[in-house]
Amino acid sequence: MNQKLLKPNELGILALGGLGEIGKNTYCFQYNDEIIIIDAGIKFPESYLLGIDYVIPDYQYLIDNQDKIKGLFITHGHEDHIGGIPFLLKQVKVPKIYAGKLAMGMIKNKLDEHRLSKATDLIIYKDLDVFTFKYMKISFFRTNHSIPDSFGIAIETPVGTICHTGDFKFDFTPIGPIADFSKMATLGEKGVLCLLSDSTNSELPEFTMSERRVGESIKEIFRRITGRVIVATFASNIHRVQQIVEASIASNRKIAVFGRSMESTLKVGLELGYVKCEKDTFINREQLKIMDENQITILCTGSQGEPLAALSRIAEGTHRQISIIPGDTVIFSSSPIPGNATSIGNTINKLFRAGAEVITHNPLTDTHTSGHAGQEELKLMLQLIKPKYFMPVHGEYRMQKIHAELAQLCGIKPENTYVLDIGQVLAFSNKGARIAGEVQSGAIFIDGSGIGDIGNVVIRDRKILSNDGLLVVIINVDLSTKEVLRKPIIISRGFIYLKDSQELVREIETQTTDFLKGILKSRKNIVQMKNELTDYLMSLIYDKIQRKPMIIPVIMNVKRQSA
Numbered sequence: 143m144n145q146k147l148l149k150p151n152e153l154g155i156l157a158l159g160g161l162g163e164i165g166k167n168t169y170c171f172q173y174n175d176e177i178i179i180i181d182a183g184i185k186f187p188e189s190y191l192l193g194i195d196y197v198i199p200d201y202q203y204l205i206d207n208q209d210k211i212k213g214l215f216i217t218h219g220h221e222d223h224i225g226g227i228p229f230l231l232k233q234v235k236v237p238k239i240y241a242g243k244l245a246m247g248m249i250k251n252k253l254d255e256h257r258l259s260k261a262t263d264l265i266i267y268k269d270l271d272v273f274t275f276k277y278m279k280i281s282f283f284r285t286n287h288s289i290p291d292s293f294g295i296a297i298e299t300p301v302g303t304i305c306h307t308g309d310f311k312f313d314f315t316p317i318g319p320i321a322d323f324s325k326m327a328t329l330g331e332k333g334v335l336c337l338l339s340d341s342t343n344s345e346l347p348e349f350t351m352s353e354r355r356v357g358e359s360i361k362e363i364f365r366r367i368t369g370r371v372i373v374a375t376f377a378s379n380i381h382r383v384q385q386i387v388e389a390s391i392a393s394n395r396k397i398a399v400f401g402r403s404m405e406s407t408l409k410v411g412l413e414l415g416y417v418k419c420e421k422d423t424f425i426n427r428e429q430l431k432i433m434d435e436n437q438i439t440i441l442c443t444g445s446q447g448e449p450l451a452a453l454s455r456i457a458e459g460t461h462r463q464i465s466i467i468p469g470d471t472v473i474f475s476s477s478p479i480p481g482n483a484t485s486i487g488n489t490i491n492k493l494f495r496a497g498a499e500v501i502t503h504n505p506l507t508d509t510h511t512s513g514h515a516g517q518e519e520l521k522l523m524l525q526l527i528k529p530k531y532f533m534p535v536h537g538e539y540r541m542q543k544i545h546a547e548l549a550q551l552c553g554i555k556p557e558n559t560y561v562l563d564i565g566q567v568l569a570f571s572n573k574g575a576r577i578a579g580e581v582q583s584g585a586i587f588i589d590g591s592g593i594g595d596i597g598n599v600v601i602r603d604r605k606i607l608s609n610d611g612l613l614v615v616i617i618n619v620d621l622s623t624k625e626v627l628r629k630p631i632i633i634s635r636g637f638i639y640l641k642d643s644q645e646l647v648r649e650i651e652t653q654t655t656d657f658l659k660g661i662l663k664s665r666k667n668i669v670q671m672k673n674e675l676t677d678y679l680m681s682l683i684y685d686k687i688q689r690k691p692m693i694i695p696v697i698m699n700v701k702r703q704s705a
């Protein structure tokens with residue numbers, strides 16, 4: 143951080159991602175020459191970011207302060223918390239990464255894929271571990287979430303203790319260990335300066351349903367179904383996978399697994415002991431063919447209607463091993479992530495068309511529950527930790543805002559709640575809190591494996607191309623005689639079908655020729671002529687057919703051949 147932003151012995155808190163958005167969570171804590179980072183996530187792109195695979199934060203602040211970084215602490219293994227690690231390590235030297243057992247398993251796979259295994263030291267932390275640096279001391283409190291091994295992190299600093307909840311909910315009957323309530327309460331008793339808390343479900347006036355309830359409903363549904371059961375869920379939700387395994391065993395079904403991420407999650411889950419069952423619970427594709435339909439569970443990816451995932455291909459009829467047969471029941475053990483409703487709807491239509499029954503999550507079926515705290519749980523967290531200051535994180539602006547109001551209901555002073563944006567620096571000293579300024583922050587687009595070589599201009603071009611197509615106009619002129627030499631050549635891709643649009647093409651040809659004849663007489667250079675021609679054609683075409691294709695004029699200066 144620019145030393146001018148923070149005074150000596152002030153603690154600075156800032157997010158490079160995760161505020162005003164769900165995704166790319168990256169929080170930084172700086173005290174003098176010491177920086178601790180919590181999480182390094184990616185965001186999946188909104189649909190207007192055509193052809194972009196991921197979005198990562200602008201890491202400039204960390205690049206500028208590389209020598210101060212002591213370590214990166216990971217709360218849990220979701221992509222919006224660990225997905226950015228390879229991209230961060232390619233730009234910034236991070237000496238150590240600390241993570242729980244499962245998250246570390248997933249990080250290791252990622253680093254191997256990117257050939258970065260030697261780029262940093264990996265340290266697995268446990269519930270009771272404490273890591274002490276010159277100024278800051280890091281400890282952990284276990285929480286519940288939709289992936290095992292989720293932790294909140296406490297940072298003890300010379301000006302007070304900061305708590306970051308990570309993603310959490312309170313589940314009194316979880317699958318796996320229960321959240322460490324007493325540790326949270328103890329932190330609160332000792333005194334917490336500032337709490338950073340998950341705002342994802344701050345709009346829901348409820349207590350999120352227990353994961354165990356979902357297990358019971360799934361078991362109940364399995365009991366009454368005859369024929370094959372096909373279940374789609376999030377691969378990383380290992381507790382859910384475990385419950386689907388248990389429901390299958392209870393209804394005498396064997397499980398076949400489809401989808402790359404589901405297969406790899408199960409591998410890690412079985413290896414590390416998060417999924418427990420006999421080996422013969424799983425069957426391969428050959429066994430699947432000869433089993434009785436009433437004894438089959440197919441566990442697959444694709445609960446979000448992702449076009450390449452197993453379920454979408456099964457629904458489409460393009461999956462190599464599985465197709466829908468009448469009598470199949472498909473269960474969505476998931477809820478739509480905003481933005482995916484259309485593709486999920488398409489998949490469901492195709493499944494019905496192919497003859498399957500489809501069960502989705504609703505208040506009657508209970509086939510899914512969220513991993514994030516509703517309002518009542520957020521209040522519980524606030525009452526346990528009892529912070530002096532509050533900073534809602536992990537949410538879009540309205541979620542942060544509502545969360546801040548909840549905090550005020552729980553007794554936090556309005557002037558002590560900070561709804562911040564990425565890059566803003568909140569500074570704490572013995573005297574209190576202040577906004578110290580801003581560091582560089584933003585979104586970097588990842589296309590394939592390249593970092594940040596795709597800018598806004600490229601995205602805008604892709605958007606124009608996908609909406610309105612491309613029009614290329616090639617004209618030969620002789621600049622010395624100021625003549626247009628022949629009829630322009632018009633090429634269209636995705637704009638109009640030339641053969642069916644003769645009239646418009648002729649209009650573009652004559653107008654281009656006339657326009658150029660006009661500006662050739664002025665003393666403009668080729669670039670100026672191109673720009674003016676583009677503007678001219680743009681408004682001509684918009685007037686005629688209300689579309690704005692990308693227009694590329696090619697003006698070639700050639701000497702007239704003397705006959």
Ligand SMILES: [Zn+2]
Pocket residue numbers: 218220287309513
């Ligand atoms: Zn999460």
Ligand SMILES: [Zn+2]
Pocket residue numbers: 167220222223309536
């Ligand atoms: Zn998250």
